[in-house]
Amino acid sequence: xxxxxxxxxxxxxxxxxxxxxxxxLHFNATKSCNLGCTFCYDKAVRGRTENLPLETVREVAADxxxxxxxxxxxxxxxxxxxxxxxxxxxxxxxxxxEVSLASNxxxxxxxxxxxxATLPKLxxxxxxxxxxxxxxxxxxxxxxxxxxxxxxxxxxxAGLKFDINATIxxxxxxxxxxxxxxxxxxxxxxxxxxxxxxxxxxxxxxxALLTEEIMQLREYCHVLRKRxxxxxFVNLPPLLQYLDEIIPGRGVACGWAENFCGVLANGDVxxxxxxxxxxxxxAGNVRQRRFRDIWRASPLFHYTRSLRTAxxxxxxxxxxxxxxxxxxxxxxxxxxxxxxxxxYALCQHFYDAGYIPEHLLEDAPAGPPRVARPPAPQRLGGSxxxxxxxxx
Numbered sequence: 001x002x003x004x005x006x007x008x009x010x011x012x013x014x015x016x017x018x019x020x021x022x023x024x025l026h027f028n029a030t031k032s033c034n035l036g037c038t039f040c041y042d043k044a045v046r047g048r049t050e051n052l053p054l055e056t057v058r059e060v061a062a063d064x065x066x067x068x069x070x071x072x073x074x075x076x077x078x079x080x081x082x083x084x085x086x087x088x089x090x091x092x093x094x095x096x097x098e099v100s101l102a103s104n105x106x107x108x109x110x111x112x113x114x115x116x117a118t119l120p121k122l123x124x125x126x127x128x129x130x131x132x133x134x135x136x137x138x139x140x141x142x143x144x145x146x147x148x149x150x151x152x153x154x155x156x157x158a159g160l161k162f163d164i165n166a167t168i169x170x171x172x173x174x175x176x177x178x179x180x181x182x183x184x185x186x187x188x189x190x191x192x193x194x195x196x197x198x199x200x201x202x203x204x205x206x207x208a209l210l211t212e213e214i215m216q217l218r219e220y221c222h223v224l225r226k227r228x229x230x231x232x233f234v235n236l237p238p239l240l241q242y243l244d245e246i247i248p249g250r251g252v253a254c255g256w257a258e259n260f261c262g263v264l265a266n267g268d269v270x271x272x273x274x275x276x277x278x279x280x281x282x283a284g285n286v287r288q289r290r291f292r293d294i295w296r297a298s299p300l301f302h303y304t305r306s307l308r309t310a311x312x313x314x315x316x317x318x319x320x321x322x323x324x325x326x327x328x329x330x331x332x333x334x335x336x337x338x339x340x341x342x343x344y345a346l347c348q349h350f351y352d353a354g355y356i357p358e359h360l361l362e363d364a365p366a367g368p369p370r371v372a373r374p375p376a377p378q379r380l381g382g383s384x385x386x387x388x389x390x391x392x
Contacts, residue, residue: 018296019067019295019296019297019301020258020259020305021067021068021259022064022067022068022069022259022260022261022295023068023069023070023071023255023259023260024069024070024071024072024073024255024259024260025060025064025069025071025072025073025260025261025262025263026072026073026075026260026261026262026263026272026273026274027057027060027072027073027074027075027088027092027262027263027273028075028076028077028262028263028264028265028273028276029051029057029074029075029076029077029079029082029085029088029265030049030051030076030077030078030079030081030082030265031049031051031076031077031265031266032048032049032051032076032077032078032081032082033076033077033078033081033104034078034081034104034106034107034141035078035104035106035139035140035141035144036139036140036141037104037127037138037139037140038138038139038140038171039138039167039169039195049077049265050266051082051265052265052266052267052286052287054084054087054088054091056267056286056287057087057088057091058091059286059290059291060263060286060291061091061092061094061095061097062095063290063291063292063295064092064095064097064291065092065095065096065097066292067292067295067296069095069097070097070098071097071098071099071100072092072097072098072099072100073100073102073273074088074089074092074099074100074101074102075101075102075273076102076265077265078103078104078106078107079101079102079103080103080107080108080112081107086115089101089115089119090119093119093120093121096120096121097121098121098122098123099119099121099122099123100122100123100124100125101116101122101123101124101125102125102127102165103124103125103126103127104126104127104139104144104148105126105127105128105147105148105151105152106144106147106148106151107147107151108150108151108152108154108155109154110154113151113154113155113158113160114158116155116158116160117158117159117160122160123161123162123163124155124160124161124162124163125162125163125164125165125191126148126151126152126155126162126163126164126165127148127164127165127166127167128145128148128164128165128166128179128182129166129167129168129172129175129179130166130172130175130178130179131145131175131178132145132146134171134172134175135148135172135175138171138172152182152186156186161188162186162188163188163189163190163191164179164182164183164186164188164189164190164191165191165193166179166190166191166192166193167193167194167195168192168193168194168195168209168217168234169194169195169207169208169209170207170208170209170213171207173209173213173217176192176217176220179192179232180224180230180232183230183231183232184228184230188231189231189232189233190230190231190232190233191233191235192217192221192232192233192234192235193235194208194209194214194234194235194236194346195207195208195209196329196332211349211350211353211355214234214236214240214346215355217234218234218236218240218241218242221233221234222242236346237321237325237328237344237346237347238321238324238325239315239319239320239321239325239347239350239356239360240346240347240350254272254326254329255326258304258305260272261283261295261301262274262275263286263291264276266285267285267286267287267288268282268284268285269282269283269284269285269286269291269294269295269298270282270283271283271300271301271304271331272331274331275331278331278334278335281300281331281334282300283298283299283300283301284298307340307341309322309323309325309326309327310322311341312327312341312342312343313339313341313342313343314342314343314348314351315343315347315348315350315351315356315361316328316343316344316347316348317343318361318362318363319347319361319362320360320361320362327341327343327344328344328346328347329344332344332345333345
């Protein structure tokens, strides 16, 4: 019996070729982690977990390179918690891909740093959320801050550049000054990301920053950049940023299914590397099918590539930046409103509160808005299908 919802019954079993060129792959090397962060998007666990075999990792790396990928975001869990993480990184580096390692920084031994220094194309993003007491509490382990600082010193001594990423909410807003000193001491970029209540952070939604606090944080970073020359940013959509302070070197739209996707630690291929626990957003599994075939032929990706930011609702549909922003995080729209064309909640809130003047926005589109609510996931051609939005 055909039980697929009507929108999915209209989708072809196989997407037509050629698929767009892949640019960036978010690869979660493991679901294991040596810490227990309060807001972990992946709900990573302490202890051993089952990882993709190294042979499969090498196959994924080869497929990604053949599809045009220039970069892999190597994340987890904590990627260095995987015993063969060097071989995993080397699998992608062997195809001339930039390895962008996202780590908590506690496992950067002298040997680990020496290996990283051998990678020809490397970027590093280290998580830190405040001074010792607050950071250790949020990370669920005493001494985590000290070990991360030690790792930063080893990286710095080896001449390896890195960025620091902090998740900011009410529990650590006052720690921004401590983070500023770290950015100054190591001459690194500091990215302040607002809390997204995903994964283990779902229960922290009420502790997200207030509108006024976000504005104050944005102004704080603006002043430090202009007067002190520090590279410190709030990770906001361009509509809420100073135009010259949109994070350099980073696209404001991730490019779901157009030039970006994620491979989760269990082998699921998803629209995003942080979309764990969302079966409707899984396009297939590399244990069962080659990554290249999933990218090219997934009904889910075929559908996402048909959607346009011109269809976005609310302030996002009228935003002059939506062609480059793509409505910011569409995963958030899905999780919060079950509609991938819904406005990005933060921008809509700022608009509703009167912070965004009408003259900056385009005319509202005519006609009733289209709803892109994902149907119940059904197996189609060996993959699970859902409906996110793409960048126009």
